[in-house]
Amino acid sequence: MINRAIELVRKSIEPLVFTGAGMSRESGMRTFRGEDGLWNEYSPEQLSSISGLRSNPEVVWDWYRMRLMASEGVVPHAGYEALTYLQKEKGNLPVITQNVDGLHRLAGQTDVLEIHGSMRTASCLDGCGFSTELTSEVLKNIPPFCPDCGAILRPDIVLFGEPLPQEVILRSYRLAEKCDLMFVIGTSVQVWPAAGIPFTALDKGAVIIEINPVQTELPHNENVISIRRKAGEILPLLFGTGEKI
C-alpha cells in the first residue's frame, strides 16, 4: 500500500492537498470548549458569531486572544515540512485547509487556500476595508477597534452562520475537478460543503491518499488508499524526506 502511494506521488502531475483538524492536533494545537475564563458561560456559537461579537465584543475577543496566545509555541510538525518539500519539488501543489491556525503558511507553504479563513488576521466589522495582522500590539486593547472608522475588529475566520469565502471555495472545487491525486489528511470528511471537495475529486477520477489514524466517510475502493497513521510519520516517508527530518 505504501509503495503504491509512493509511486502515485512520483507520477502525479496535478496533485492537491486537503487538510483538517487532525493535521493541526498533531502539532499540539488545542481546541477550546468551556475552559476557565470569561467566556466559560458562553456557547461556542455565541463566541463564534457576528451577533455574539456585537453583543459581547470583550468576551469574544478575550477568547480569541487566548487562542492566539495558546498557539504561540505551536510549530509545524514533520508532516508539514514534508508537504513544503513536495510543493517545491512539484512546483505546483495547492493546499486546501479547513484549519484557521496558519500552520501551513508558517511551514513555508505557498498557494494555501484557507476555506474557513485565518485567525492570524482581523478586519473591520463594518467593512470599511481595514485589515491587520493580529500582533500583541493590536491585542493590547480588548476589543480592538478599527483605527480608520472606530468600529470593532473581527477575526478573519468564517463565523457561525456565515457563508464560506466564495472565491476560495470555487477555486478549491475547480482544483478538485482537475487534480489526478489528492491527499486527504486529518479530516473526517464530514463537514459540508468542504467535504464535497474530496468527493468531487473522486467523481472526476482522481486517486485519494487518505492519511488519518481513524476511519472517515470516504468510501473503500481501488481509488482510495487509506493509511491509518499520523501525518507526521507517514508524509516524510511518502515524499522521501524521512531521513532528513
Ligand SMILES: [Zn+2]
Ligand atoms: Zn473600519
